[in-house]
Amino acid sequence: xxxxxLVLATLAVYALHQDFWFWTRAEPLLFGFLPAGLWxxxxxxxxxxxxxxxxxxxxxxxxLERDAELPHEDRRP
Amino acid sequence: MIPTxxxxxxxxxxxxxxxxxxxxxxxxxxxxxxxxxSRSLGPFVFLMSLFGTNMTAFAILGxxxxxxxxxxxxxxxxxxxxxxxxxxxxxxxxTRVWAxxxxxxxxxxxxxxxxxxxTSHVGTVIFAVQAALLVPYxxxxxxxxxxxxxVVSGGRVPYxxxxxxxxxxxxxxxxxxxxxxxxxxxxxxxxxFLVFGAVAVVVIGWGMGGFRSAVEALAASPQSFxxxxxxxxxxxxxxxxxIPLSSIAFPHITIFCLTARRMxxxxxxxxxxPLCIAAIxxxxxxxxxxxNRATDVPAIQEKLDARETLVAQAGALPKGEAAALRAxxxxxxxxxxxxxxxxxxxxxxxxxxxxxxxxxxxDSQILALSTMFTEDVxxxxxxxxxxxxxxxxxxxxxxxxxxxxxAYFIALRxxxxxFAVAVQYAFTGFAGLSPLLLAALFWRGSTKxxxxxxxxxxxxxxxxxxxxxxxxxxxxxxxAIVVWSLAGQDLLVxxxxxxxxxxxxPVVPVVLISALLMLVVSMLTCKPSPETIARYFPARGxxxxxxxxxxxxxxxx
Numbered sequence: 001x002x003x004x005x006l007v008l009a010t011l012a013v014y015a016l017h018q019d020f021w022f023w024t025r026a027e028p029l030l031f032g033f034l035p036a037g038l039w040x041x042x043x044x045x046x047x048x049x050x051x052x053x054x055x056x057x058x059x060x061x062x063x064l065e066r067d068a069e070l071p072h073e074d075r076r077p
Numbered sequence: 078m079i080p081t082x083x084x085x086x087x088x089x090x091x092x093x094x095x096x097x098x099x100x101x102x103x104x105x106x107x108x109x110x111x112x113x114x115s116r117s118l119g120p121f122v123f124l125m126s127l128f129g130t131n132m133t134a135f136a137i138l139g140x141x142x143x144x145x146x147x148x149x150x151x152x153x154x155x156x157x158x159x160x161x162x163x164x165x166x167x168x169x170x171x172t173r174v175w176a177x178x179x180x181x182x183x184x185x186x187x188x189x190x191x192x193x194x195x196t197s198h199v200g201t202v203i204f205a206v207q208a209a210l211l212v213p214y215x216x217x218x219x220x221x222x223x224x225x226x227x228v229v230s231g232g233r234v235p236y237x238x239x240x241x242x243x244x245x246x247x248x249x250x251x252x253x254x255x256x257x258x259x260x261x262x263x264x265x266x267x268x269x270f271l272v273f274g275a276v277a278v279v280v281i282g283w284g285m286g287g288f289r290s291a292v293e294a295l296a297a298s299p300q301s302f303x304x305x306x307x308x309x310x311x312x313x314x315x316x317x318x319x320i321p322l323s324s325i326a327f328p329h330i331t332i333f334c335l336t337a338r339r340m341x342x343x344x345x346x347x348x349x350x351p352l353c354i355a356a357i358x359x360x361x362x363x364x365x366x367x368x369n370r371a372t373d374v375p376a377i378q379e380k381l382d383a384r385e386t387l388v389a390q391a392g393a394l395p396k397g398e399a400a401a402l403r404a405x406x407x408x409x410x411x412x413x414x415x416x417x418x419x420x421x422x423x424x425x426x427x428x429x430x431x432x433x434x435x436x437x438x439x440d441s442q443i444l445a446l447s448t449m450f451t452e453d454v455x456x457x458x459x460x461x462x463x464x465x466x467x468x469x470x471x472x473x474x475x476x477x478x479x480x481x482x483x484a485y486f487i488a489l490r491x492x493x494x495x496f497a498v499a500v501q502y503a504f505t506g507f508a509g510l511s512p513l514l515l516a517a518l519f520w521r522g523s524t525k526x527x528x529x530x531x532x533x534x535x536x537x538x539x540x541x542x543x544x545x546x547x548x549x550x551x552x553x554x555x556x557a558i559v560v561w562s563l564a565g566q567d568l569l570v571x572x573x574x575x576x577x578x579x580x581x582x583p584v585v586p587v588v589l590i591s592a593l594l595m596l597v598v599s600m601l602t603c604k605p606s607p608e609t610i611a612r613y614f615p616a617r618g619x620x621x622x623x624x625x626x627x628x629x630x631x632x633x634x
Binding site: 014017022026032038042045067 | 153157158172176287291292296311348350351355359362363
């Protein structure tokens with residue numbers, strides 16, 4: 001269930017990249033000079049960072065690190 | 078003169094850091110220390126150097142140049158798409174590559190592919206395609222270095238000399254400092270640019286009399302389209318989300334994933350990566366757009382005039398004159414021109430050094446090429462056993478010098494912008510190779526023949542794109558030339574930024590066909606031995622995999 005929710009959240013963030021609602025207009029301007037199509041995507045980067053925090057908190061592949069430390073006879077010299 | 082001296086002083090500091098300050102290779106771990114800094118990078122250096130490795134001339138000069146011609150769309154095309162896709166691939170693929178590298182001692186991605194698919198020569202083909210695709214990326218570093226030194230020095234250091242100086246400086250500290258030197262130089266450079274990027278915005282904004290009035294004037298002008306995305310189709314915009322798939326497939330990024338001391342260092346990198354991207358790209362894109370109002374800068378006014386002539390007289394101009402106007406209208410140097418005009422002379426030098434810092438991310442690609450040739454070709458084909466370790470190092474360096482010289486001469490002649498070169502060739506090619514990594518790590522049914530088909534399809538596509546771009550010259554901004562249409566449908570169109578296929582960037586068909594070939598050919602050909610598949614995909618709770626480890630090992634699962 002948790003995995004499904006995380007996949008869904010990732011897909012939702014991916015879809016939000018396609019902000020057709022700000023396509024042909026610059027307003028509203030943030031601080032009076034940042035066009036909508038620009039500040040929206042800066043906000044999107046912040047949202048992506050929050051998603052990454054969610055993923056590393058709830059879907060961190062910790063087992064990989066423990067396994068990597070195991071000795072292996074096939075290791076290259 | 079002062080800015081030039083500051084930039085050269087900066088180059089001297091970079092060489093010192095790379096060559097002397099962090100050289101620690103000793104004894105039996107020498108190879109791993111040189112190529113991977115003994116897999117010992119801490120969290121801050123790992124984040125900053127990995128990020129710095131991705132922030133090249135493309136991100137600084139290419140982005141502002143693209144924004145100068147196309148507007149704010151540049152940020153959405155590359156920055157925000159990368160802010161999601163790159164950290165996601167680092168989390169899903171980078172961590173697995175790190176674990177496999179740590180466990181089996183891999184130094185290059187080709188070593189992983191050879192082991193995973195039990196192949197030798199297919200690995201060599203992958204190496205050859207990866208090396209060839211890295212050339213355009215090295216070229217943009219040289220273009221960026223040449224442009225920066227030429228503008229900062231007021232033309233005293235010509236473009237050809239600037240490109241050569243940057244190539245020499247980078248090769249010096251890469252050859253002597255290896256991965257440790259490269260990582261620390263990247264950290265220093267990224268920090269420098271993050272600080273000076275913000276300073277540049279304030280100084281230029283102040284010089285232009287405030288951004289608010291500049292944006293209002295732009296909105297009221299015929300160039301108001303620069304503040305929206307009305308000239309780009311949503312489909313074309315969407316196709317750019319495939320481009321960041323290239324990041325994890327770049328050999329220098331895959332190799333960088335192996336340098337972390339602990340896997341937990343990926344955590345902070347993955348979380349902070351999107352914020353770092355926004356911090357670098359926002360000033361570059363915004364200033365690139367604002368340059369359209371900097372008409373008091375003579376060199377920028379000349380660019381605007383050239384663009385206007387191109388648009389007004391498209392088709393009527395002789396080929397040579399159109400090419401000359403396109404070169405004059407190119408915007409790769411607008412950020413530097415803004416600094417040169419609006420910043421005090423000493424600050425322009427420091428900011429120029431900051432830009433040079435980002436431009437010089439070519440170092441990681443050069444180190445990766447040296448590592449790949451040394452490990453994947455020379456050592457793999459017993460060169461080390463026959464000619465010794467010294468010959469191994471010398472051959473690797475000779476290979477890189479040869480390739481860099483080729484890249485240098487191409488950089489001197491290339492008419493396209495930094496943005497176009499990077500997107501059309503390097504990013505498209507490596508995004509097309511991303512199915513290899515995904516299949517190797519996540520699909521037990523993948524085979525070496527699938528990998529070969531996928532790799533060859535990417536090589537053929539990129540060569541095809543280069544051929545069409547060479548035959549059909551770029552139209553003026555905002556216009557397009559139909560190259561191939563069928564039944565009233567435009568299949569292949571030449572735009573200012575390169576080719577579009579069915580309204581999409583070529584990267585989309587390249588990735589999809591590469592993935593399809595990997596799937597179909599793998600299903601039709603023999604799999605690697607069950608022992609190898611078991612090492613990469615051990616059954617949970619099943620018998621222990623090779624080497625007697627517990628069955629819980631979960632590489633690639």
